[in-house]
Amino acid sequence: MPPRILILTVSGTNRDRDAALACELAGGKPEVVHISELLSGARRLSSYQMLVLPGGFSYGDDLGAGRILATDLLYSLGGRAQPAEGASALADTLAEFAESGKPILGICNGFQALVKAGLLPGPIDGRNGQLVTLVGNASNRFECRWVYLRAEPGSPCIFTRSLDGPIYCPVAHGEGRFIPLDEAILAAIERHKLVAVRYVDANGDLAGYPWNPNGSVANIAGICNEKGNIFGLMPHPEDHVFPWQHPRWARGEEGASGLALFRNGIAYAAQF
Template identity: 40%
Template sequence: MNKPKVLIITGYGVNCEAESAHAWRLAGAEPELVHLNDLLDHPDQLNDFQAMMFIGGFSYGDHMTSGHVFALRVKHHMQAQLQQFIDDGKLVMGICNGFQVMTKMGLLPGLDGNCFEPTVSLMQNDCGTFQNFWCDIKFEEDSPCVFTKGLGTMPLPIRHGEGKIFTLDDALLEKLEANGCAAARYVDADNKPTQAFPANPNGSLHAIAGLTDPSGRIFGMMPHPEAYLFPENHPNWDKQKLNGDLPEQGLGLKLFQNAVNFINGN
């Protein structure tokens, strides 16, 4: 079986290409790093890939709010090709700044087929400052998300200053929930969604840490699964080893394995 090809967009302040590529490689895919300018000059190369990823970092220095400039460049220079990529049933993943890009572009939550029409945003953390620590993330069982199927709850690192999912439209939030688009949430020690800091590091509405579109193929989240590929990435790995509960692999790898299994099965 051929390895699925995954496009990872690099350049202009994003900085998670190495670990993102390694995650896909460990999961059984063939990642390829492509600079944003090269992609915009030749957008038809999207046809060569089965999945694409918007990675973390600080694109364009987060000027005009996080991910905004990057989103505008993609939207206005390759919207037709990206729409065709989605219509062909392929996968799109965004992590941290990549998630910010996807919401600013309008790819998420993608309700009613409204790609490229922004309806939610990721805004400044309620605490007002950049946060960098590990949180417990619960992946909703009833979500259609391809990436998060059967994952339950896992610890993942966050590192962001603008991670609060926000909208003034209560009806939109209800529709988002009804369609299972809230694929990931921040939870407390009792595994319950929470608005309390620091378990919820940004005050995100409904404790949402990640969103999917109704198809489950377009997914973005603020926590970094690509930063938990090995057991030793966890800050308490030594205690886990002493207690006999050190996992065989970093738990974040499971999201990438889910994606590769989906592609291979289709």
């Protein structure tokens, strides 16, 4: 049985179908589910083995990109380990889903929401809550361009295990610049190897704009939690799953390198 994958949508989600197709190609069974179906009880989180928070502009970026989706995750879907007053009465919570080790992937707006909910990087050195953020690109504008991502060796991230080469895929965002709360948080993230992917140039080396398309600190493109089952990144690997999507396919370059992340996640999800 291919693992069932929940692709969560809310008002303003827009790369749900891209993510679903990537999951299907990687051997999963994706279902695009609106949050109202979880809240009404028509569907249950616990019936799925993997969760994808796709890209888009959830709630029109009201109150900041990903902010309201973050409160949905924490409260409506029970993403907090200790349910607060007023939290969801859902029997199966996002906290249990994450705790059980099932993989969660946040792409672009999904990453912004995971970060703002404090689910990424998660509690670290005794500090919790929102420890990092994603703000306006250093170029001061929306950027749609292809970037190379280097998977960092030693990271616990289950999505980026043993990749054979860099991932090449587009970014498409106005607010993707990764910033930690302070130097200590950055040091802790590095020490725990929570940086899963960094922006690099065509040779695989750290480089500035446009290779690092948004001015992210330490070229950080995506991070995971300590367990490695929650992973978020700004770029869109789901938009490079066919060879002809490669911008230089007509020049004979090999493509579809975004698929590997989904294959890893889905292979891992199969155990649950």
